[in-house]
Amino acid sequence: MENEQFDITSQLKRDLDPQEMLRVIFDYAAKIANERILDNVLMLMADMGREMIVSDRCTVWLLDTNKNELWSKVAHGLDEIRIPSTAGLVGYAVTNDKAVFIHDAYSNEEYKSYLMNGALRTDQQTGYRTKALLVIPFRNSQGEIMGAYQAINKLTASEQFSDKDMEYLTLASSYAGKSLESALLTNEIEETQKEIIFRMGEIGESRSKETGNHVKRVAEYSYLLALGLGMSQEEAELLKMTSPMHDIGKVAIPDSVLNKPGKLTDEEFKLMQNHTHIGYNLLKNSNRHILKTAAVVAYEHHEKWNGRGYPRGIKGEDIHIYGRITAIADVFDALGSERVYKKAWDLDRILTLFKEERGEHFDPKVVDAFFQQLPAILRVRDQYSDAALEDRAEV
Template identity: 55%
Template sequence: MSHGRLKRELHSEELLEIIFDYASRITIENNLDRLLMLMEDMGRDMTVADRCTLWLYDEKTDELLARIPHGMEKIRVPATSGLVGYVYQTANSLVIDDAYEDKRFCAELDVKTGYRTKSVMMIPLTNKQNQRLGVYQVINKLTADEVFTAQDVKYLSLAASYTAQALEAVLTNIEMEEAQREIIFKMGEIGEVRSKETGAHVKRVAEYAKFLAMKCGLSEEEADLIKVASPMHDIGKVAIADAILNKPGKLSEEEFIAVREHANIGYNLLKNSNRSILKAAAVIAKEHHERWDGKGYPEGLSGDDTHIYGRIVSVADVFDALATDRPYKKAWNAEKILAHFKKERGCQFDPNLIDVFLANMDGFLQIKEQYED
């Protein structure tokens, strides 16, 4: 085996120390990948195993997914496959001294990684309603006898019963967020369709905004928040009359004032939410028409008085308007777009953002091709 030196069994005091250490971190963790890592570390340490893997059931594909198995990449297997499939289907614990002596064992991963699986212990992971969430698996006992015991089953079961509640809470929150994202996207589409835009415009602006945010050094979490919130940037258009919104000719001064009001309308629709996504959407809806030089609307903010979310979506929205066909114009070519953003650097747009945009324009063009109307 490739696990290094042998270890001894835990004393009860050491076990309690492990439980308390992980418990304090698991209860406050709301990121799924980090929670799974904590659960895997806890299971491994409690059973003195070399590796621990958390398999989650994916209802959409009827597969078991190991997001962060120790020592390997993310993997998927059919929910009926191998030892893990057996445990998931039967909801029975399983302890095997040598996996290669069990015909249900699939050695494909060992062949891929050069690892040698020997002793294996798996227990079903269930919630309070006894619904199966997945499988807790530990591999290769590191003590002298190299086999898992009935006591190990008890320990891993303890870890599973404790962590399942935290896991389900995070999974439920993810499900709610996904539903929220879908609703936000659909609402964003409604706003765009009224002004003869397409759903692809909403997708592109969201992708451009995330791409630019990442290139500017924002965290992936914050960049993803901007991506999810940005489809609502023009939601205020739902309150603008069709006759004004889709007028083929030049708008009168009164009509232009009415159209500009969509920024405040969108903000007022969203501002009272406590949800981080909708709070970000409110900021974006209000500020994506502000300008670096203070000549934008609705507040005439200048410089970095405009929130970074609004500044990023402003670049993304204008790029898409220029790069695609609209009822009133044909798409501009890359050279013309480049010239426009250079001219508006420090005028309409944040100069730092434009420097990043210009250095990464190829990425914008790739996204445009990927999400053509």
């Protein structure tokens, strides 16, 4: 975006006629009604506003009252941004419960200080040229301001937003408040589920005197591997959420076996293997998709591509892809970590083993994805190392 210039003459459009406006509203209303992922709802809302009033950019801002910030994951042309809740024109509109309507940002005196703290400062950083601006707050069902729509630069010959544009964006903002409130509630429920699942995974690991950092790293590795294998963002997120539960069955394994410093006897090893059955049985009867997926991961992450794993000795693609991915993520982290029964392996030794076990312990495609994603995996390992997280906890 650096040195980007806004050239209205190169992309002139016309305002929508009534029939086109209805089509846009009904089209987006149907899409938004069927969407529950917050990021996607935000994008659809931004796209709807931009099309309705024919603007170059549209941003849906949400108010985070806990942090006193305004944030958006969707700003056309920009990444996620967070600003103080009083900053810029959006902060002014939200704080004062007032819509803002500006024809030319660079000649406007009324909001000059807010423009210099917002749009114009961004222009200086990016080279973008802000001219016309519309900002309209929106509310939740209790009447509380929960965010604002911001539109930048009209793409018609007039280059200025009209009273009719204000009406249309006000309509969109009214709909946004209700739609986003529902999406935020769904997001809160999902985040709570993720937290519960992660904490349950930590409980399983803490029984074997390992830290929750292990389940965090395995989750991140699994996510990267899923993306490397071409899975959708949604499916990769699902695996990231459920892989921390892979060893939940350890909660029922005796400490004498779980934390034994030496080699397990055959009988002890059979007892240890039972954690896969226990985890599966704990989770399998849930009607929730997340927990059903976690059951599969818990059951199959110790199966091997060559059929010599446990608990069932299944092989190849009979092993669910989630189990195959979690297997290599778990082994990579386990080998690279110090345990009561072994020292940590160095990276070269682990990589050599993975090459040797391609097509034996591990699915060849997953091994290939692992090496492809290795730089990102190593960044995760450093970011969530036991030492790094301990340092953060002390700050």
